[in-house]
Amino acid sequence: MACGTGLAARYLAERGCQVYAVDISPHMLRLAAAAMGRERAKACFLRQDMRYLDLPRRVDTLICASDSLNHLLREDDVRLALRSFYRALDDGGRALFDVNTEYQLREGADDEPWEFELDGMTVRWASSWDEENATATLRMFYGTAGKHGAGGVVEVHRERAYPGPWLEQELYRAGFSGVEV
Missing domain, CATH: 3.40.50.150 (Vaccinia Virus protein VP39)
Incomplete structure (x- = not known):
């Protein structure tokens, strides 16, 4: 599923x-x-x-x-x-x-993105927490980044606890x- x-x-x-x-x-x-x-x-x-x-x-x-x-x-x-x-x-x-869980989504929320490399691909992740609606907004970038510009995909997901x-x-x-x- x-x-x-x-x-x-x-x-x-x-x-x-x-x-x-x-x-x-x-x-x-x-x-x-x-x-x-x-x-x-x-x-x-x-x-x-x-x-x-x-x-x-x-x-x-x-x-x-x-x-x-x-x-x-x-x-x-x-x-x-x-x-x-x-x-x-x-x-x-x-x-x-x-x-x-709410704890995972709330505590994992950090407006400061974190970044890592995976098989030559740059992955950037940032999330924020909406206390009123018990939802997290996750912003993810997958692609290449370098001195000469960036190319990749941005995904935005919302999750509710x-x-x-x-x-x-x-x-x-x-x-x-x-x-x-």
Whole structure:
């Protein structure tokens, strides 16, 4: 779910799993397909919104990693996604996901950007915290930078923090049992 560049999908496909790589972004799906390499035959790429999943069949495991639920900024959207996850699972299936907590987003917010090099690419990251709305705005630059100008991509993401007890309650309301936090 929200497969992004497809690294997790590739990892699972390399280990023999049949994978539905789902993302709302056509660009991310193209990157995911390219990342699959020779494992591409084990993946089905689907452009779908996690709130309204319509998979070809029910699955035994659903993974929504990289704090993707935090990108849903309204409680109702998180509720829709959790219900959608539950409906996509076989009986006894499991959903695995991670979220950033308010502490992580608030304490990680720093208007001073930090920068590092990764495989010859410059990565700059800055974030700010909106206390009133419990949201962080993350600004990321990926590309090349040097004396003669810069070229790259700028991404801006907003993430909302949801309290653990609220998420647990909503998981049970969506139909899940045996919730572990």
